[in-house]
Amino acid sequence: MIFSRSAMEFQDFILIVPCCLGFISLCKTFIRFLKWVWVSFFRPAKNLNEYGSWALVTGSTDGIGKALAFELASKGINLVLVGRNPSKLEATSNEIRERFARKVDVKDIVIDLAKFSGEEISNMVEEGIKGLDVGILINNAGMGPPYPMFIHEIESEVLESFMRVNMDAATWVTRAVLPGMLQKKKGAIVNIGSGSSMAVPAFPLCTLYASTKAYLAMFSRCIGLEYEEHGIDVQCQVPLFVATKMIRGFNDSASVFTPSAEMYSKASIRCIGYEHICTPYxxxxxxxxxxxxxPDALLNWYLFELFLKSRKRRMEKF
Incomplete structure (x- = not known):
């Protein structure tokens, strides 16, 4: 009788344990969902003016960089715009001044990030921001592949430009801005990465682009830890497709799945100062x-076939 009762209790225990574990797992999933809803839609943005009165944005005359510059200006933050084309920089600066009734100051720094050495870039940025309270840095400048191609097909000059713009420039510009942030013990650095380097197991035929963007993610993680105690928030934002010229030929029409640069910039600004790695939209x-x-194998097969077809269409045109 005692044995029978013990057996029944053991059977009840065996049945209860999976139910309890299932309930705990369900609760954790629900909590994660609530956190995602909070972060995506309800979490208030930080007061970016507390970082400083100026923001420096690279790659600021097109796409995400330009949209971010306008969004920052709408918050009353003065801008240092970095770009390679003097006329486009001037046009962007004038457009910002006109839209915001000259309530923000805008300064231009003309640098071709693909042609200057890292030390030259750093010196030019240091000279350009001398005396300015730069509290926010957005490393947005980046080169995308002209079309899907094997790495041996990329001309050496283009390959060198990829490395300089996508990795070297962000590193040296960050190095130029950091001393001012360290002096006042506050600042925010945002590196614009890419889902090609993190969301998928591989990004074939766009190898150099994905690899250089992966550098930005690790760079952000490391300096985020190094400078956190100095009041500097470092973040790598990892967007997927955004409707800009960079993804022309893939999925470049704005939609709920592929936001416009303006849609993305609003989400981007709301995330500054929070997670080290994030996907704002x-x-x-x-x-x-x-x-x-x-499955990784399925994703690899799909992306390889997709980009092979895109490459074939491109080659047929020329």
């Missing part, structure tokens, strides 16, 4: 979640 985070549930 809510639908991108949904896509990322779904992508990570697929």
């Amino acid at each position: 809510w639908m991108h985070s949904v896509q990322w979640f779904l992508i990570q549930r697929l």
Whole structure:
């Protein structure tokens, strides 16, 4: 009788344990979902003016960089715009001044990040921001592949430009801005990465682009830890497709899945100062979640076939 009762209690225990574990797992999933909703839609943005009165934005005359410059200006933050084309920089600066009724100051620094050495870039930035309270740095400048191609097909000059713009420039510009942030013990550095380097297991035929963007993610993680105690927030933002010229030929029309640069910039600004690695636009985070549930082999096969077809169409045109 005693044995029978013990057996029944053991059977009840065996049944209860999976239920309890399942309930705990469900609760954790629900909590993660609530956190995602809070972060994506309700979490208030930080007061960016507390970092400093000026923001420096590289690659600021097109796409995400230009949209971010306008969004920062709408917050009353003065701008240092870095670009390679003097006329486009001037046009962007004038447009910002006109839209915001000259309530913000705008300064231009003309640098071709693909042609100058790292030390030259650093010196030019240091000279350009001398005397300015630069509290925010956005390393947005980047080169995308002209079309999907094998790495041996990339001309040596283009390959060198990729390395300089996508990795060297962000490193040296950050080095130039950091001393001022360290002196006042506050600042925010945002590096614009790419889902090609993190959301998928591989990004074939766009190898150099994805690899250089992966550098930005690790660079951000490391200096984020190094300078956190000095009041400097470092973040790598990892967007998926955004409707800019860089993705022309893939999916360049704005939609809820592929936001415009303006849509993305609003989400981007709301995330500054929070997570070290983040995906600001809510639908991108949904896509990322779904992508990570697929087998790596399937994703690799699909992307390789997709980019092979895109490469073939490109070559047929020329």
